[in-house]
Amino acid sequence: MARIGYARVSTTDQDLHIQTERLTAEGCSLIRSEKVSGKSRDDRDELATILSFLRPDDELIVTRLDRLGRDTRDVLNIIHECEQKQAFVTVLDPYVSTKGDMGQIVMTVLGMVAQMERRFIKERQREGIDRAKSLGRYKGGKQRIDRIEVKRLAGVGEKPSAIARILDCSRMQVYRILNENV
Structure with a gap:
């Protein structure tokens, strides 16, 4: 029986230290961690x-x-x-484990609460953006891709896949930029 810890934060500027320290204290023989959003399982290689x-x-x-x-x-x-692998899931705060009969029910309720919390966060974020816009203070999110460079590369004949590789972004992002103001 192995106790395997999983730590995750949503962004690269967040710290995993508190989680990994707690998992170590719980006796986890292996801890896998990653910095990726929890809104879906996409790109969560350590969990996989x-x-x-x-x-x-x-x-x-x-x-x-x-x-x-x-x-x-x-x-x-x-x-x-x-459960299909006859393994268990344990959450430390609040302490719940699927080892017991009630664990599955409590996990379901906690999962619903986590989803609700995500909706509340998105709602508060939207309200904050709308307020900032109404006050003329909203500047939008931080630009991650050089739009001018995307358009320049496309202008010299580079295909979207090549542009995405060169700029280390997704092809979809390249297409969005190329289709802006079309």
């Missing part, structure tokens, strides 16, 4: 690795349920995958 290597009686431990995911369906699917 843990799930692929779980064995019967292993325990996946997270500090809080929202570290596992922000969407109820995703959280329940992760728990289901663990």
Whole structure:
């Protein structure tokens, strides 16, 4: 039986230290961590690795349920995958484990709360943006891709896939920029 810790933060400027320290204190023999959004399972390679290597009686431990995911369906699917491998999921704060009969029910309720919290965050963010716009203070999100460079590369005949590779972004982002003001 292995105790495997999973730590996650949403952005690269956030710190994993508190989570990894807590997981170590809980006796996790292995801790995998990543800096990626929890709104879906896309790009969560460390979680996928843990799930692929779980064995019967292993325990996946997270500090809080929202570290596992922000969407109820995703959280329940992760728990289901663990159960299919006869492994368990334990959340430290508040302490809940799928080892017991009531654990599954409590996990479902906590998953719903995590999803609700995500909706509230998005709603507060939208309200803040709308208020800033009304006061003339909104400048938009930080530009991550050099739009001028995308258009220049396209102008010299580079294809969207090549531009995406050169600028280390997705092809979809390139297409969005190229289709702006068309």
